[in-house]
Amino acid sequence: MTNNIFDALGLKKAVIKAIKNLGYQTPTPVQAQLIPVALKGRDALTCAQTGSGKTAAYCIPVFSYLSEHEDKTALIIAPTRELAQQIQSVFKQLAQGTEINTALITGGKNMQGQLRKLKNGARVVIGTPGRLNDHLKRKSLKLDNTAITVWDETDRMLDLGFAAQIEDIVLHLPQEKQTLMLSATFPPRVIKLAEKYLNNPEKIIIGTLNNPTENVEQKTIKIEGNEKLKKLTEILVSAKGQCLVFVKTQRAAAEITRYLKKNLFDAAALHGGLKQKDRDAAVKGFRENGFKIMIATDVAARGLDIPTIATVINYELPQNPEEYIHRLGRTGRYDKTGICINLIARADRAQWKEIKNFIEKSSVTAKKILENTAFETQKTQLQTPSDADLSKQNHLKTQKIKPDKPVKTQAQIKSVKSSPDMPEQNKDTYIFTPFKKVYVGKLKEPIKKVQRNKKPIIPSKTYGKKTKRH
Numbered sequence: 001m002t003n004n005i006f007d008a009l010g011l012k013k014a015v016i017k018a019i020k021n022l023g024y025q026t027p028t029p030v031q032a033q034l035i036p037v038a039l040k041g042r043d044a045l046t047c048a049q050t051g052s053g054k055t056a057a058y059c060i061p062v063f064s065y066l067s068e069h070e071d072k073t074a075l076i077i078a079p080t081r082e083l084a085q086q087i088q089s090v091f092k093q094l095a096q097g098t099e100i101n102t103a104l105i106t107g108g109k110n111m112q113g114q115l116r117k118l119k120n121g122a123r124v125v126i127g128t129p130g131r132l133n134d135h136l137k138r139k140s141l142k143l144d145n146t147a148i149t150v151w152d153e154t155d156r157m158l159d160l161g162f163a164a165q166i167e168d169i170v171l172h173l174p175q176e177k178q179t180l181m182l183s184a185t186f187p188p189r190v191i192k193l194a195e196k197y198l199n200n201p202e203k204i205i206i207g208t209l210n211n212p213t214e215n216v217e218q219k220t221i222k223i224e225g226n227e228k229l230k231k232l233t234e235i236l237v238s239a240k241g242q243c244l245v246f247v248k249t250q251r252a253a254a255e256i257t258r259y260l261k262k263n264l265f266d267a268a269a270l271h272g273g274l275k276q277k278d279r280d281a282a283v284k285g286f287r288e289n290g291f292k293i294m295i296a297t298d299v300a301a302r303g304l305d306i307p308t309i310a311t312v313i314n315y316e317l318p319q320n321p322e323e324y325i326h327r328l329g330r331t332g333r334y335d336k337t338g339i340c341i342n343l344i345a346r347a348d349r350a351q352w353k354e355i356k357n358f359i360e361k362s363s364v365t366a367k368k369i370l371e372n373t374a375f376e377t378q379k380t381q382l383q384t385p386s387d388a389d390l391s392k393q394n395h396l397k398t399q400k401i402k403p404d405k406p407v408k409t410q411a412q413i414k415s416v417k418s419s420p421d422m423p424e425q426n427k428d429t430y431i432f433t434p435f436k437k438v439y440v441g442k443l444k445e446p447i448k449k450v451q452r453n454k455k456p457i458i459p460s461k462t463y464g465k466k467t468k469r470h
């Protein structure tokens with residue numbers, strides 16, 4: 001970790017005082033690099049290894065900005081409920097004793113409580129994409145005053161599964177805002193996707209891109225026949241500290257937990273099929289060292305910060321190679337060390353090869369793509385017409401609108417995008433005419449034609465300029 005102290009980063013005294021609530025003395029490398037950039041209002045794409053202090057690296061500048069701009073808010077998006085909860089807890093510590101309040105907007109939590117928090121004007125909304133969209137649809141969440149958006153675990157957000165939901169959220173955000181993207185992995189396939197959401201970002205890479213943290217020793221055990229469970233129990237008997245065991249499915253998590261408990265191991269399961277209260281109890285119990293072993297699916301792969309985890313075991317390998325880096329990163333947090341044990345049966349060999357290939361090769365490819373991506377192309381966000389009566393437009397959801405028709409509401413935008421006439425490469429471009437008409441799928445050129453004579457009423461974004469915040 002660096003020798004800098006937080007004072008050197010350009011933070012106001014009140015913020016430095018707030019950092020004391022977190023108990024941190026010196027910034028980690030990612031904090032030392034991202035904080036000054038974020039304080040300037042720049043967009044940033046940040047890749048730093050697991051456990052390197054990314055949460056505070058964005059929470060600190062967000063807190064600093066909100067302390068000075070009382071009418072502004074921030075939005076932090078995370079892929080899992082557990083991670084969102086953890087981010088809220090860091091932010092709350094930082095904002096202790098101030099009026100900057102947070103709302104946790106994740107699935108599985110009481111809607112009434114969330115409605116109350118939002119109504120009372122939470123300044124920092126921290127949530128998962130699905131529930132954020134639920135609130136946007138029922139108009140209980142307004143993002144008009146959002147000055148900063150943070151996408152934690154960005155690559156997960158941009159990947160299949162979340163991409164459409166993220167797109168819907170972005171449509172509700174103002175055009176003028178700062179965007180901070182962070183992850184321990186940026187696979188080459190998602191870097192290009194990030195491009196359209198960023199405006200001339202600072203690219204920050206700490207350590208080797210797309211590589212596991214050096215704090216963790218990796219060990220591979222070849223498994224013959226059906227010996228996996230036997231091997232797992234042997235490892236668990238002798239393992240020191242807490243162990244996190246990853247499996248592929250909810251069913252496997254439940255079955256192995258049951259088996260271990262029957263054999264007197266101190267274990268609990270964590271997966272998406274559990275009720276929220278059981279998920280919360282599992283994380284809380286593990287965090288407070290209540291039990292030694294947790295069997296989890298990839299809901300636990302990203303972001304979870306439990307410094308007492310000493311061993312990660314891949315009982316089954318993850319589907320995506322980058323998830324391996326995140327799973328492994330549940331141990332060896334900050335200045336700790338850990339071990340990651342991979343149980344490789346014959347059926348796992350191809351997947352294991354793919355993971356090793358990703359670690360060896362993706363760093364160079366991803367770095368090249370990052371260097372060659374200008375991030376200054378036409379931005380595609382569009383301010384959703386706030387008074388659009390979506391319910392009246394419901395029938396349009398099923399009716400396909402052709403790209404050359406002007407559109408007004410989100411439902412219409414979606415419909416145009418999915419039109420068979422829409423060329424894939426044009427899907428995310430918009431033009432705004434002087435007559436308040438929005439066309440989706442039109443390439444840049446016509447904008448200039450229109451702009452030459454009259455100023456657009458909904459201005460199209462000017463690119464390459466410094467992001468302005470109000």
Ligand code: AMP
Pocket residue numbers: 023024025026027028031050051052053054055056303305307333334
């Ligand atoms: P994160 O990567 O944000 O989950 O942080 C990983 C761990 O490092 C957490 O337990 C943090 O509390 C800790 N941490 C983050 N920044 C610092 C710092 N500047 N000094 C000491 N610990 C830190």
